[in-house]
Amino acid sequence: METELKEMLSDLDNLQQSLSDPSYQASLAKMRSHVENLTSLVNSGQGRRSKVKDMSAEVVDSNPYSRLMALQRMGIVDNYERIRDFSVAIVGIGGVGSVAAEMLTRCGIGRLLLYDYDKVELANMNRLFFRPEQCGMTKTDAAVQTLSDINPDVVLESYTLNITTVQGFETFMASLTNKTHSLSKDGTGVDLVLSCVDNYEARMVVNQACNELNQTWMESGVSEDAVSGHIQLLIPGETACFACAPPLVVASGVDERTLKREGVCAASLPTTMGVVAGLLVQNTLKYLLKFGQVSPYLGYNALKDYFPTMQMKPNPQCSNAACLERQEEYNLTKPARDAAAKAKMDAEALIVTESAMHLDNEWNICVVDDEEQDKKDAHTHDVLPEGLVHELPSADEFQKPTAQEESFNSADDLEELKRQLEALNAD
Amino acid sequence: METELKEMLSDLDNLQQSLSDPSYQASLAKMRSHVENLTSLVNSGQGRRSKVKDMSAEVVDSNPYSRLMALQRMGIVDNYERIRDFSVAIVGIGGVGSVAAEMLTRCGIGRLLLYDYDKVELANMNRLFFRPEQCGMTKTDAAVQTLSDINPDVVLESYTLNITTVQGFETFMASLTNKTHSLSKDGTGVDLVLSCVDNYEARMVVNQACNELNQTWMESGVSEDAVSGHIQLLIPGETACFACAPPLVVASGVDERTLKREGVCAASLPTTMGVVAGLLVQNTLKYLLKFGQVSPYLGYNALKDYFPTMQMKPNPQCSNAACLERQEEYNLTKPARDAAAKAKMDAEALIVTESAMHLDNEWNICVVDDEEQDKKDAHTHDVLPEGLVHELPSADEFQKPTAQEESFNSADDLEELKRQLEALNAD
Numbered sequence: 001m002e003t004e005l006k007e008m009l010s011d012l013d014n015l016q017q018s019l020s021d022p023s024y025q026a027s028l029a030k031m032r033s034h035v036e037n038l039t040s041l042v043n044s045g046q047g048r049r050s051k052v053k054d055m056s057a058e059v060v061d062s063n064p065y066s067r068l069m070a071l072q073r074m075g076i077v078d079n080y081e082r083i084r085d086f087s088v089a090i091v092g093i094g095g096v097g098s099v100a101a102e103m104l105t106r107c108g109i110g111r112l113l114l115y116d117y118d119k120v121e122l123a124n125m126n127r128l129f130f131r132p133e134q135c136g137m138t139k140t141d142a143a144v145q146t147l148s149d150i151n152p153d154v155v156l157e158s159y160t161l162n163i164t165t166v167q168g169f170e171t172f173m174a175s176l177t178n179k180t181h182s183l184s185k186d187g188t189g190v191d192l193v194l195s196c197v198d199n200y201e202a203r204m205v206v207n208q209a210c211n212e213l214n215q216t217w218m219e220s221g222v223s224e225d226a227v228s229g230h231i232q233l234l235i236p237g238e239t240a241c242f243a244c245a246p247p248l249v250v251a252s253g254v255d256e257r258t259l260k261r262e263g264v265c266a267a268s269l270p271t272t273m274g275v276v277a278g279l280l281v282q283n284t285l286k287y288l289l290k291f292g293q294v295s296p297y298l299g300y301n302a303l304k305d306y307f308p309t310m311q312m313k314p315n316p317q318c319s320n321a322a323c324l325e326r327q328e329e330y331n332l333t334k335p336a337r338d339a340a341a342k343a344k345m346d347a348e349a350l351i352v353t354e355s356a357m358h359l360d361n362e363w364n365i366c367v368v369d370d371e372e373q374d375k376k377d378a379h380t381h382d383v384l385p386e387g388l389v390h391e392l393p394s395a396d397e398f399q400k401p402t403a404q405e406e407s408f409n410s411a412d413d414l415e416e417l418k419r420q421l422e423a424l425n426a427d
Numbered sequence: 428m429e430t431e432l433k434e435m436l437s438d439l440d441n442l443q444q445s446l447s448d449p450s451y452q453a454s455l456a457k458m459r460s461h462v463e464n465l466t467s468l469v470n471s472g473q474g475r476r477s478k479v480k481d482m483s484a485e486v487v488d489s490n491p492y493s494r495l496m497a498l499q500r501m502g503i504v505d506n507y508e509r510i511r512d513f514s515v516a517i518v519g520i521g522g523v524g525s526v527a528a529e530m531l532t533r534c535g536i537g538r539l540l541l542y543d544y545d546k547v548e549l550a551n552m553n554r555l556f557f558r559p560e561q562c563g564m565t566k567t568d569a570a571v572q573t574l575s576d577i578n579p580d581v582v583l584e585s586y587t588l589n590i591t592t593v594q595g596f597e598t599f600m601a602s603l604t605n606k607t608h609s610l611s612k613d614g615t616g617v618d619l620v621l622s623c624v625d626n627y628e629a630r631m632v633v634n635q636a637c638n639e640l641n642q643t644w645m646e647s648g649v650s651e652d653a654v655s656g657h658i659q660l661l662i663p664g665e666t667a668c669f670a671c672a673p674p675l676v677v678a679s680g681v682d683e684r685t686l687k688r689e690g691v692c693a694a695s696l697p698t699t700m701g702v703v704a705g706l707l708v709q710n711t712l713k714y715l716l717k718f719g720q721v722s723p724y725l726g727y728n729a730l731k732d733y734f735p736t737m738q739m740k741p742n743p744q745c746s747n748a749a750c751l752e753r754q755e756e757y758n759l760t761k762p763a764r765d766a767a768a769k770a771k772m773d774a775e776a777l778i779v780t781e782s783a784m785h786l787d788n789e790w791n792i793c794v795v796d797d798e799e800q801d802k803k804d805a806h807t808h809d810v811l812p813e814g815l816v817h818e819l820p821s822a823d824e825f826q827k828p829t830a831q832e833e834s835f836n837s838a839d840d841l842e843e844l845k846r847q848l849e850a851l852n853a854d
Binding site: 049 | 435458489558576692695696709712730734
């Protein structure tokens with residue numbers, strides 16, 4: 001459109017120079033103003049907003065972050081604006097990944113890395129996000145187009161590649177470890193990887209990359225009949241990796257690719273995929289901004305509105321070498337973690353006593369219900385003396401298993417793992 | 428844009444007529460072709476697809492319904508294409524309503540009626556659906572623009588009005604009872620009403636309308652701290668209406684409007700609203716297309732990923748007169764319903780015996796697990812002899828309480844209701 005409009009302006013220039021009659025000049029000036037109006041409409045990106053320097057909590061209609069910053073005033077999140085420091089990689093920009101990307105973009109995430117090799121088709125229109133006019137574009141290009149219009153504050157990196165190829169895997173690894181945007185020196189260049197792919201092979205590749213890089217990630221999936229799904233948190237060495245408990249179809253030696261027959265496609269629904277994307281990004285926000293409890297595994301059975309949960313410990317016989325390395329590292333740091341957990345519990349006991357004494361409470365009656373205790377657990381770094389926080393950084397992490405949980409012997413673990421494996425594949 | 432382009436064409440016409448010199452004619456012809464190109468770009472709706480006559484199950488990239496029709500092949504839905512016969516009204520096109528509308532549109536719903544009086548603001552950009560360039564448009568206009576681009580097969584009716592005003596309520600009632608698009612003579616002109624409003628007053632108006640019209644509806648809501656939500660099915664006379672169990676804040680005599688202070692806004696998240704919209708539309712699909720179990724009430728606690736469910740029976744002391752009328756009607760038809768339920772159970776027992784005898788099973792061993800029995804319950808009309816289906820239409824409905832459940836006395840009911848009321852307000 002821009003090209004057509006530029007050419008018309010130059011045509012008008014030529015005509016205006018060659019036609020001296022004032023009656024023509026008026027007509028040409030009118031046309032020029034039409035072309036200029038159209039140009040400004042097109043260039044405005046149809047109303048694209050400019051970037052915002054700081055997230056404001058001001059309650060005005062023009063503030064895109066007012067309802068998010070309100071999470072602080074409501075006591076849910078300590079520092080919402082921290083979200084701008086985080087980088088999240090989303091692998092697979094389909095029915096779940098695209099919606100997850102839109103949610104994170106609207107939440108004002110700092111940086112999104114998007115990976116997909118596929119193109120948008122009309123057959124994708126039964127799920128949210130992509131629009132019919134984007135058919136034929138790569139999913140990554142279409143996503144960048146839409147997301148940058150929605151929130152120009154988010155840094156978007158798009159990788160149009162297949163991570164299951166050698167070349168694709170190399171670029172994938174290099175992009176995850178690029179620390180240009182990273183504030184901390186530890187870890188990779190991203191804070192979380194979200195797997196939103198639709199096949200076992202690609203999941204195993206994400207698993208391999210995250211095990212090698214010691215990168216925490218979340219897995220998501222939707223069944224072929226479109227009426228169930230799940231999300232799962234994977235922390236290398238600490239939780240089961242994707243190879244620790246493979247799906248039954250793979251465990252029994254069937255190649256998934258031979259299961260897909262020509263002309264047969266999986267069913268899908270925008271509802272199931274929207275729910276799974278919502279649960280995935282909600283847990284991403286809880287993980288990054290440290291509020292609530294991050295679910296280790298959460299299933300969604302749409303027919304019965306049933307949401308199974310479970311925890312999966314790593315398999316000491318896992319076939320993935322990098323997983324075994326991470327398990328060993330995790331076990332080596334166990335005494336330090338136990339000590340930190342104990343110190344944290346002691347410190348909390350102290351706070352409960354102290355705060356009870358400082359309450360504006362004539363009779364010194366103090367009721368601490370479960371929910372309040374949970375909140376205290378999540379926000380301990382608010383109340384702890386400053387020095388204590390810096391001495392116990394790892395105790396501030398979420399979902400540490402208790403010493404008792406870890407004292408299972410490995411035979412029990414395998415029995416448990418088998419049961420969980422069956423449960424995982426049942427839905 | 429269209430106006431600017433039309434005026435330019437007429438300017439060109441005038442110039443072409445008055446300028447006879449061939450050198451100018453060439454230049455004008457070039458400009459005309461530019462204007463024509465721009466017009467076709469604008470008119471094409473940037474690649475809008477044409478309407479589809481029948482939903483096809485063909486597995487090709489260009490078929491927008493292939494993944495939905497696959498629900499039939501997977502055995503989830505008997506006849507997916509029936510979705511085109513249904514009309515759904517959505518009241519409130521905000522963070523939940525707009526996403527619900529998009530999901531239903533992408534599912535190919537027959538007709539959507541959209542109600543809202545508000546305008547799109549940048550402050551809405553932290554939720555899905557609306558785009559920054561739509562700021563200043565009414566939410567109904569913006570929704571129609573987006574939804575008609577996504578799926579031109581859906582009939583969209585938009586009502587830019589406030590249902591809590593006298594005039595607004597009249598138009599609301601008239602639109603719900605307009606039977607122009609309705610296939611059946613029974614009931615209103617819509618199959619389901621979804622309430623996606625954000626305040627008590629508007630919910631009570633939807634409740635009033637649906638009680639008066641004997642219209643089944645679903646209520647949805649998200650808490651002010653953005654981390655919990657719920658959906659609820661309301662069948663006049665059969666389940667509690669919204670006035671049967673009012674929220675505690677209203678029951679205690681506090682006017683909700685005085686609670687909203689100047690400069691203080693509720694928090695909101697695209698995740699929570701996306702999950703609630705997904706659960707709402709999933710249950711809408713289950714209700715309309717008769718598969719799975721429709722949840723009478725489903726809560727979502729995002730901090731703990733906890734999903735409480737419950738059932739609420741009508742309050743015989745409900746303050747809403749229309750609710751009491753519907754309760755009376757429902758009680759009058761109880762003997763007929765009980766008989767139909769019994770006949771259905773007997774028929775099913777017969778089928779189990781018959782199918783067991785016809786199994787390709789040498790030893791006549793028959794294992795019916797819970798899940799299979801549930802499937803049978805949901806799809807009984809597949810297996811029943813044809814005549815039997817037509818004699819028992821009402822038994823084909825979902826979620827009928829058993830005779831035992833209904834035999835509670837009303838004192839128990841009130842105790843139960845109080846407990847449920849407290850649970851409802853706790854999240």
